[in-house]
Amino acid sequence: MKTKMKEDYLSILKENGILVIPNYFNTTQCNKIIDQINHFKNKDKIINQRDEGMGGDLRIFNFEDYSPTALKFANDNILKDLVSNYAKTPLETKSVLAGKVVFNKDNETNSGGDWHRDGDVSQMKAMIYLSDVTENKGPFTFIRDSINFDFQRRENRYQLIQKLILMLKGLPLKPPRYKHDYIINQPEVKKNIFKVYGEAGTLVIFDGRYIHRGDVIRSGYRLSLIHI
Numbered sequence: 001m002k003t004k005m006k007e008d009y010l011s012i013l014k015e016n017g018i019l020v021i022p023n024y025f026n027t028t029q030c031n032k033i034i035d036q037i038n039h040f041k042n043k044d045k046i047i048n049q050r051d052e053g054m055g056g057d058l059r060i061f062n063f064e065d066y067s068p069t070a071l072k073f074a075n076d077n078i079l080k081d082l083v084s085n086y087a088k089t090p091l092e093t094k095s096v097l098a099g100k101v102v103f104n105k106d107n108e109t110n111s112g113g114d115w116h117r118d119g120d121v122s123q124m125k126a127m128i129y130l131s132d133v134t135e136n137k138g139p140f141t142f143i144r145d146s147i148n149f150d151f152q153r154r155e156n157r158y159q160l161i162q163k164l165i166l167m168l169k170g171l172p173l174k175p176p177r178y179k180h181d182y183i184i185n186q187p188e189v190k191k192n193i194f195k196v197y198g199e200a201g202t203l204v205i206f207d208g209r210y211i212h213r214g215d216v217i218r219s220g221y222r223l224s225l226i227h228i
Contacts, residue, residue, distance in 0.1 A: 006082060013086050017207040018142050020196055024203035029069055030130045034223055036067050037098050037130075056109040057101035057214070063225070064096040070225060071096075073128065079227070083124045083205065091124065097226040101138050103217045110138055111214030111222070115183050117146075117176035118208025126227040129202045135195070138217035140204055144192040146211040151178050151186060178211065 013019040040046065040060060047059045064071040073079075073096060080091040101111045118125070133139050153174035183189055195215060196204050206212065214222075 006078070009082060010085055013082070013205060013207075016144055017147060017210045018144070018194065018196075019205045020198065021203040021205075022198060023201050025128055025130075025201040027200060030128075030200040033067060033069050033098070033225060034130050036069075037063075037100055037223060040066070040098075042066075050107075050113075056104065056107060057099055057111045060098040062095050063098040067096075067098075070098065073225060073227060076227075079126055079205075083126065086207075087122050087124055089122075095228050097228055099224045099226060100221060101214065101217050102221045103219050108216050110216045111140075111224070113177075113213065114180050115143075115178040115211055115213045117211055120176060120209065123208035125206055125208055127204045127206075128225045129198050129204070130200055130223040130225060131221065132199050133202070133222055134197055136218040137220055138222045139215050140196040140206075141213055141215045142194045142196065142206060143189055143211040144194050145188070146192065147207070147209050149188055150176075151183055151211075153177065154179060176211075183211070 009019055009021070037060065045060055047061070048056065049059075050056045060066075064074045083091045099111055101109055103109065127140065131137070154177045155174070196202075198204075
């Protein structure tokens with residue numbers, strides 16, 4: 001990646017909290033990982049969790065242990081340099097998550113549950129669409145400028161030790177998760193909501209402090225690889 005291009009990408013990321021780069025992976029790479037996910041044999045490593053009627057996506061953590069392509073993604077120096085410059089701290093890869101969300105006519109299904117921030121302090125993530133993502137395929141949905149405002153948080157609270165840590169840091173005492181019916185009707189959401197559509201191989205880098213979620217999938221499936 002050329003220096004000027006990296007500078008342009010960093011500028012976009014700083015301005016918007018999100019950056020979309022098409023064709024980061026080619027079709028061959030995407031199809032190879034899809035095949036590895038679909039034929040994953042360690043069934044006890046596959047997590048399927050719903051939260052208040054949402055979520056329900058299939059997740060495989062530490063997928064870099066099973067896929068050389070995912071490991072290459074985890075060690076991508078260009079990506080690490082870009083994110084580290086944005087966050088002003090070295091990027092540490094904790095895991096590469098393989099995710100699959102499939103339409104279910106009996107349940108609303110999406111990736112990651114309802115609207116949320118990953119935390120109130122910076123947590124960068126990078127996601128690659130392994131399949132084409134359109135309006136009905138559960139696109140990643142991001143509320144631009146939401147780092148500058150907050151909404152009413154859900155009532156589930158942290159444990160006592162977590163509360164004490166948050167109090168010392170001057171952070172909110174409720175987890176940053178929000179109800180869809182409430183948040184979707186806020187004026188700030190309507191003018192700032194951004195749905196990421198893209199072909200297989202599209203890379204999405206975003207700051208997890210912004211409010212986001214995977215949209216509800218309405219047909220077919222969506223597969224992705226997430227650098228967390």
